[in-house]
Amino acid sequence: MALFDKFNKLIQERATFIQTELSPFGTRIDEIYSPTEGRIGECRVILAGTNNYLGLTFDPTCLDAARQSLEHEGTGTTGxxxxxxxxxxxIALEAELADFFQRRSVILFSTGYLANLGTIGTLTGPGDIVLLDADCHASIYDACKLSGAQIIRFRHNDAHDLERRMLRLGEQAKDAxxxxxxIYSMLGDYAPLKEIAEIKRxxxxxxxxxxAHSVGVMGKHGRGxxxxxxxxxxxxxxxxxxxxTLGAIGGFAAxxxxEFNLLRYASRPYIFTASPSPASIASVRAALQVMIDQPELRTRLWANARHLHKGLVDLGYCVGPQVSPVIPVLLESPEKGMFFWQKLIKHGVYVNLVLPPATPSGQALVRCSVSAAHTPEQIDRIIGAFAQLMAEPRKEAVSNAQGATRPGYR
Incomplete structure (x- = not known):
């Protein structure tokens, strides 16, 4: 088989979508006006699929910190x-995060993906056992694969299934x-952490x-x-x-x-990757302080989440199982998902489209995420766009989208 032949199925699936006017894969956002508005082609849209939970990407304090760092430290570390x-x-951000999370040590990584790769893939190896929720993010799966550890999946959010599998391990469970x-990024539901903590005890x-999706969102102080x-x-x-939540790029492990700091000398994704740019680090430090100083942002975020969740439920849509800032609308087929995603943009709302195999039972979902920066009026406009779709004839945008791969949202 030729080197690229393995991608033939992907090529066919992608061709199905690029024949349409708007493609969900790598959507080009032509202008950003604020944390909540932008332009895609000729459509001015409310940004309702950005994970910008506290709306800090345009916060004046964060922008000023980034500008000053850019002027004094340049565009990148180059190492x-x-x-x-x-x-x-x-160094300062690691100390500030350690203080915030009340942990002995924090290690910064260049992305959240690398934080998973560099932590899990270094801590575990052949002979180790990892038990992970079936719906964990791709970076976690990749980290486990990189490690060579034995991977045991338990059913999503099923603490009883985790316990059953750990009991089978016997003495090995104590080192797993x-x-x-x-918060899980697709359905917006939360782990049954109390029950899992009890099993661990x-x-x-x-x-x-x-x-990743719960820092700054959950907890009295925003620790998750x-x-x-x-x-x-x-x-x-x-x-x-x-x-x-922190509106920049990078990742951390706490x-x-x-002996946690030993990872600095053993983690290849830490050792062999250029460090985050000084401007990004400066904006994160400022965002962390804003998050600490303004708990009202979290209050506003949850008010918006409840507002949108209720509005969609009242319209009759099937949404995620729990109220959270991640609010998916589940649809019967990839064709319907594509139709909804394109029409929502035409109605002035940008959301994420997620397709099988990332979704259960061959369904599709359009994934909304709300921000503290969204106004109640904007939430009403998002609900209004979904209401308009209820009234429109549903002529699918594509004819054969089954089996399409997802863009890989986190």
Whole structure:
């Protein structure tokens, strides 16, 4: 087989979509006007699929911090953290995050993806066992694959299934790594972390929680689901990203373990990757302080989430199982998903389209994410766009979208 022959099915699937006027894969956003508005082609749209939970991408404090860093430290470090890529800002942010999460150590990575790859793929190896929720993010699966550890999946958000599988492991369970997420990025539901923490207390193991979508969103201080449920002491490692609530790019891993910092000398995705740009680090430091100083942003975010969730339920749509800032609308087929996604843009709303195999039972979903920066009027306009779709004839935008691959949202 020729080198690229393995992609023939993907080529056929992609061709189905690029024949349409708007493609969901790598959508070009031509202008950004604010955290909540932009332009796609000729359509001015409300941005309702950006994960910009606190709306900090245009925060004046964050912009000013980034500008000053850009002027004084340049566009990039041009090196890894192990070489010339550790600036004072990187060290300061690690200390500030350690203080915020009340952890002994924090290690910064260049992306959230690399945080998973560099932490999980280094801590575990052949002979180790990883138990992970079936709906965990692709970066977690890739990290496990890289490690060579034995992977045991348990049913999504099913603590009983986790317990059953750990009991089968016997004594091996006490050294296994359990991996879950705070808020899951597709359906917006949360891990049953209280129950999982109790299982860990009884059977042993290490617990890693990826709080990518829950930092700044859940918990009294915004530390995520573990804080919300008062089980932080049961969580051995917290992973997260700067590309959601903190409005930039980068990732981190935090832990109490006294030897956690050894990962700096063993993690290839940390050692061999250029460090985050100084301007990005500066904006994250500013965003972290805004998040701490303005808890009202979190209050506003949840008000918007409840507003949109209720509006869609009242229209009769099938939405995710729990109220959260991630609000998916589940549709019967990829064709209908494509139709909804394109029509929503025409009606002035940008959301994410997610297709099989990332969705259950061959369904599709259009995934909304709300922000503290959305106004109640904008939420009403999003609901209004969905209401208009209820009244329109549903002529599918494509004829054969079954089996299409997803763009890989996080």
């Amino acid at each position: 890894s953290r192990m070489a010339n890529g550790s600036y004072s800002g990187h 790594l359990i991996i879950v997420e705070g 009884q059977l042993g193991g290490y617990l890693l929680v990826d709080e 689901l573990a804080e919300e449920l008062n089980v932080e002491s049961d969580v051995d490692i917290v992973l997260g990203t700067f590309s959601k 832990s109490h373990h006294p």
